[in-house]
Amino acid sequence: MIWDLHCHLSGVDGRTPDERIAQLMEYADRMGIERLVFFMGMQWSHEPSPDDFRRQNDEVIQALTHWHDRAFGFAYVSPQFVEESLAEIARCIENGPLVGIKLWVAKRCRDEALDAIIERAAALKAAIFQHTWFKGTGNLPGESTPVDLAALAARHPTVRLICGHTGGDWERGIRAIRGHANVSIGTGGFDPTAGMMEMAVRELGPRRILYGSDIGGRSFASQLAKVTGADIPDEARRLILGQNLRRMLLPILREKGIDA
C-alpha cells in the first residue's frame, strides 16, 4: 500500500487540471501508487495573493472531482494573508473536500502570523505541510528551514506538523526536528542520496517518516527509491510508504465520509 504525500499538477502537458491528473494517474499506476495528495495549482507563485491561492485550490478541487476515491488535496494558504487564509480553510476544508493545508515560501514559519492558521487547521484535524529547505546557495526571503519549523512545533506541541523535503539537506533537517515528537518528515523533493532513510529511521523512528514524491518536478522513481532501496526493516518500509500517512489522515477522511 503506497500513499504519496506530495504531488503537484505539473510535469505533464494538459490544459486543464482534469487532463493533467488523468495523465499523472497513469504513471502512478505504473509505480503502484494507490493514493495521492495534491496541492497547488497549474501555475505557482512564491507570494500568492488570496485570489491566486483560491484559484490554485479551485484547480486542485477540480482535479479531484473524478478521483475522490484515490486523490486527496491540501489547501494552499499564506501567512501573509491570515484572515483570507482562515476563510480559505473554511471554504476548502471545513465546507469543502480538502484535508490539509500547504504552506510554502511566503513567510518563514517561525513567524507568529502562522499561529491562527495552525490552530484552525488542527481544530479541523487537517494535515499541515510546511515546505522547508536548508539551501547552501541561500534560501528565499520567506523560505523556512527545519529550524524555523522546530520553533513553530515548540509553540504547538500537540499539533502534528510535516517538515516538507526534510529540509533538503537531510543531515541538518533531521537533527533540527528530531527533538519535536509532533514533527514528521516528508521525504520527497530532493535527490535520492543513499543513507538518508537509514538515518531518518535511526533518529526519528519509522513512525515519523512519510513517503512523498514531489511529482511532476520529481519522478516517483527517484523518490520511492529512498524507501525501497534503504536498509531498513520491512515493517518500517510499510509504515513510511503509506501506513503513517493513512493514520494521520484517517480522522479527517472519516469525517468527510471518504473510505480509506
Add this chain to the structure above:
Amino acid sequence: MIDVNVSLSRWPFRRLPDDETPRLVARLKRAGVTQAIAGSFDALLHKDVEGVNRRLAQECRTHGDGLLVPFGCVNPTLPDWQEDVRRCHEVHRMRGIRLHPDYHGYTLDAPEFAELLTLAIKHQLIVQLSVMMEDERTQHPLVQVQAVDTSPLVDVLADHADATLVLLNSQRTVRGEALTRLAEAGNVSFDIAMQESVGGIEKLMKLVPHKRLLFGSHAPLFYLESALLKLQESDLGETIRRAITVENASRLSNSNST
C-alpha cells in the same frame, strides 16, 4: 544490464551504505547489473592521481567479481597530467577515463581540455564527464563547487569529431534545446542518474535519440533503485529498454576497444 556510473572508495562527506566494494557489487548483481563502469570518489580531491587510479584498478580486480570496469581519473590542472592518460591506457589498460572539471577547477574551453580530448582520441579512450556529483544546494559549506558549464562543448567537439563522450549526472543543468544541440554536436551520450520529472526517460527521448541514453545509477551515492525504477516509470518497450540498459553502452566500448 550495464551501469555506466558507479564510484568506489569513500564519498568525502559521509559514509554510504554501499561504500564497501563487495556490498556494492552484491547489490548491483541482485539488480541484474552484469557490468558497471567504476570511477573513484578519491578522484574528486586527491592530487596523487596515479595512486587513486592504481587503487581503483586493484579494487576492481580483487573485489569486482568480474563486474567492475575501472575508468581512471585525469586532472589536467596538475603538472604532467598527460602521463596519467598514458598510464590509464598503457599500464592499467583502461577503456576510458572519468573527468571532474567541477572539483578540479577548469572550464571546457580551456586548452588543456582540448588537448585531453586529443589524447583520448589517440588512445581510443571513452571520456566520461561528470557534470556534478550532488545538488549544489546540499554541498558542504567549505566545498561549494559549481556544476560544469557544458556550453563550450559544441565548439570543442567540432574540432574533435572522433571523441566518444559520456555525460554523467547532467540533467539538472543540461536541458531542453541545449541538450539536443549537444547530442547533435558529436558522439555524446547521457546517463539517466539525475533525470527527474514523471516519466523522465520518456521526456529525455523527446530531446535526444534513445541510442544516446545509458543506464547509470550514480550508486552508491544515490540509491541504485532510483535508476532501476525509472525504467519502470517510463513506457519504454523491450527494444528501447535493452538499448538503454545494455546495447548502447556495449556499442560504445566496442567501438573504442583497441
